[in-house]
Amino acid sequence: MVRFENVGLRYGIGPEVLRDLTFRIEPHSFQFLTGPSGAGKTSLLRLLFLSLKPTRGLITQFGHDVATLSRDAVATLRRRIGIVFQDFRLLDHMSLYENVALPLRVMGRPEESYRDEVIELLKWVDLGERMWALPPVLSGGEKQRAAIARAVIARPQLLLADEPTGNVDPTLAQRLLRLFIELNKSGTSVVIATHDIALMDQYDARRLVLHDGRLHIYD
C-alpha cells in the first residue's frame, strides 16, 4: 500500500530531519508511530499524506510513484487517505454534520446520497445529538471525535492520526483507541502518531519509532 525506500527529507538548506527511511505499510495493518518531540513524526505523517515531497528516495502510494503525480492526481489519491489533525481543523462556520460530510461533498456527491451514512457515523462516534452544533461550542473530546468521523467518512484505505488522544482524558482515549481498532478490523490501515506510552501498551501493534530522523521498527 505504502512503500518508502531510502527516503530523506530536509527543509530548505537545513539538516535532514528524516534520514534513510525504508519501510512498508501493508493493507489492513495497524501501527503506532512514536518518538521524542522533534524526531520528525509530523514530517513523516505529512510525507504519508502527500503534503510534502521527499528530498531524496522513493515513495510509492497505492502503486503510484508520488514524485511523478500531478496536483490533481495527488488530490484524487488523497481521497483514499483519511487524516486526523492534532488541532482538529474543523470549519467553524459549518455544523458538525457538514464538517463530517465535507470529504463526500468535495467529491461531488449529492447530499441525499450520503445523508444517512453521515448521521449513522455521527451516532457511532456518540455525536448524534450534536450534529448540527457548530464546532466552537463543542468540547475538545467532541471535536476530536468529529475530526475522526470526518477522516473515515469516505472509507479511506489508510487512516493517519496525529496525537489523536492528546486532548482527551484516559477514558475517552481508550474509547478512541477502540474506535481505531474497529476501523482497522473493517479493513483500514491505521497509523497513529503518539507520545502516549499508556495508549500503546493497551494494544499490541507494530511500532515505528523515530529517533534523530531515523526509523526503528518493532514488529
Place this chain on the structure above:
Amino acid sequence: MAESDRDEMQAPARMPPPRMAGSLLPRFDTPLVPRNSISGRALVAVVAIMTFLASLTTGAVILVSGAANEWQSDVAREITIQVIPAPNRNPEATADKAAAVARAFPGIGEVRVYSKEESAKLLEPWLGSGLTLDTLPVPRLIVVRIASGAVPDMAQLRKQLAEQAPGATLDDHRGWIERMRAMTATAVAAGVGILILMLAATVLSVTFATRGAMATNKIVIEVLHFVGAKNGFIAGHFQRHFLMLGLQGGAIGGGSAILLFLLAGGLSRWFAGSAGGDQTSAMFGSFSIGISGYIAVLGQVVLIAVVTALTSRQTVNRTLEMID
C-alpha cells in the same frame, strides 16, 4: 465498515431514525466559503467606496470633456465680419454689402448686422452709457452663423469680401479656437490622468482588501485541500464568492454614483433659467453623463468585481502552493 462493527460502538444517546433526523437538520447547504464575515463586509465597503469615487471621477471627466467640446463647437460655429470706418467710405453700405456677400456664400446659415445701438450696448461696460458713437470710429459688426454640418471655405469668403466690400475683415475666431482647443485638451488630459490614478488606486486597494479578507479563510483552503478537493474546485468556490462580494460592493458604489448624476441632472434642469443654473450649465453643459457614461460606470463595476475574484483565485493558488 461492517454494520456489526458500528453497532458495537453504538453511542448511548440515541437519535431518531435517519429519515426523521434528516428532516430536522437545518443546515445542509452552508457555503464552503464563510459568508457574512467581518472581513467580507469590510471588503464590500472598500469596493463600494472606491467604485463610487472612481465612478465620480469618470463622470467628471466625461462632463468636462463634453462641455469642452460644446464650448469649442459653439465658438467654431460663429464668425464675425468687422467693417472698420475709414475716411471716404460709408460703413453702413459696406456692412450691407458684406452681409449680402456672406448670405450668398455657400454653407452660411444666419447673418445679422449689429445696429449702432447694439454696438453701443457692447461697448457700454467699458465706455459707460449715453455715448454718442458718431464721434468714435466704432467698427460695425456682422455676426455670421455657419449652417449646421457645413464647412465653408473661409479663404474664398475672405477673398470675396476683399473684392466686393473693401474695408470688411473676416475673423473666424481661429486664435480663440486654438486657445480653447489647448485648454480643453489640457483639462481632458488632466481628467484622464486623474481617472487612471483613481482606477489604479481602486484596483490596488481592492486587491489588498481581498487579500486581507482571504487571510481569515486560510484554514478553509487547507481543510478543503486535505479532504481531497482539487485546486480548481477550491479556487472556483472562492472566485465565485469574491466575485459576488465585488459585484455587491460595485453595485452599491456605482449605483450611488449613477443616482448622484441623475440627481445632479435633475437639479440642473430645475435651476435652468436662474443665474447660477445658467452659469453652471455654461460650464458643465447639461450635467448628464449620457449613455456612454453609464456604460463606463457599469464597466468599472464589472472590472472591480473581476479584480476581486481574480485576486481571491490568485491568493488561493498561492496558499495551496505554500501548503504543499
